[in-house]
Amino acid sequence: MASLEIDALNKTYGSVRALRDMTFDVRAGEIFGFVGSNGAGKSTTMRIVLGVLAQDSGEVRWDSAPLGPDTRRRIGYMPEERGLYPRMKVGEQLVYLARLHGMDTAAARASMERWTETLGIEERRGDEVLKLSLGNQQRVQLAAALVHEPDILVLDEPFSGLDPVAVDVMSGVLREQAAAGRPVVFSSHQLELVERLSDRVGIVRAGSMVALGGIDELRTTEHRRWAVDGPPDSAWAAGVPEVRVLESSGTTTVVEAAGTGPDEVDQAVLRAALAAGPVREFSLVRPSLTELYRDVVAADVPAEQVETEEGAA
Structure with a gap:
């Protein structure tokens, strides 16, 4: 499989610059941890990748070609805000979403059964989403990102609200997806989990990528x-x-x-x-990712970027 490339994205909301030449790539078979404070630009970047937002400049590429509608249909996206139909039953909803991505009914149903079983919610297939616990809603949301067998995974805070057992299950799923050659990018504030799970990490501050590399590389200090x-x-x-x-x-x-x-x-x-x-x-x-993150985020931010911290998504 190919790499997902984010090349010099810029995005402005009125007077607020949400992204400033945001650049990184997520390689085939790699889990990429995308971290930063609230308002740093993570969700904006992900929404541009999905085509939900349009960038002011820059480009998103897959296999060296600009992303178009057909390619975006091959992305499995998990938004931070749950994007499910609350009164629709779990199984019906997952089949419906798979069909929207081009699967026939039989394949969609088989995939729904597979992912609900893998994520431990097979007994909830007949329940309306709104009747589920927040943790189980999160599992359904991940199933919705996976049910159409995507080529790319883009997950915004996928571990939010999960208990430790569910975190282990979801971590295993992401590792399996990467092992199958898919690029996986996820954001999270749980930095110990990011450090444990990611092949590479990008730290974002005020719309810019300020640290990027493998865990060992980032934890290597100038002085031993x-x-x-x-x-x-x-x-x-x-x-x-x-x-x-x-x-x-x-x-x-x-x-x-x-x-x-x-x-x-x-x-x-x-x-x-x-x-x-x-x-x-x-x-x-060596400093942990949490210590490194604190140092990077606490570093002085140019005055013209302060408004981004306060107002950008």
Whole structure:
């Protein structure tokens, strides 16, 4: 399968610039985590991909060709706001949506049965959507995105309102879809889940992509840090060139090094700690995606972009 390419999208609502040269791609067989604060531009980007909104400039491509109506029919979309018919029965609704995407009745019914069983809502096929719990409505919404066997998945906050068991089920479905070669892009505020599930992550702020890459790549800091569980006094670190103590609590000391090659520095840190006493643990420390996100989002935003944070979708 091909890649989904978002190339230099710009979108303005009146005086508010919602997107500023938004650019990234979602590769075949990849799960792409799309994160940012409310109003950062995630939903606007997804709606442009779907054709619900029109961009002011830029392009969305699939297999190097601009997306048209036929291609967009092959997208499985899950909006943040539930887009289901509340008084329609679950099974009937899913068959109806599959038929709208071009499936014949038999194939649509078979797909409905498959996905309701996979997502654990087969016993709810005869229930109206409005009578379901919020978590089960979310499962039906995912089934609606999958029932026509799409080539691309675009999911806006798919894990919202789900219990841990449902999160595991949905995570498994996304992994299976990616393993089948489909590009999967999803947004979520649950950053630990994004870190665990995604192959690559894009962090959006004020309509712009400000960090993009694989989890390990994004978590690699300019200066290496180590946690040492050993000597109770961090004074041992003072003798290591170009190393500073970031924190010290009990027997654990976290140090950061700059300048010297990493292999030489880590050995120097370990030798200094061992000289001061027994070392029980010596490990490289990398920031979590949550810490990275806080740093990126908290960075100074140019004055002309502040209004985007307040008003963009």
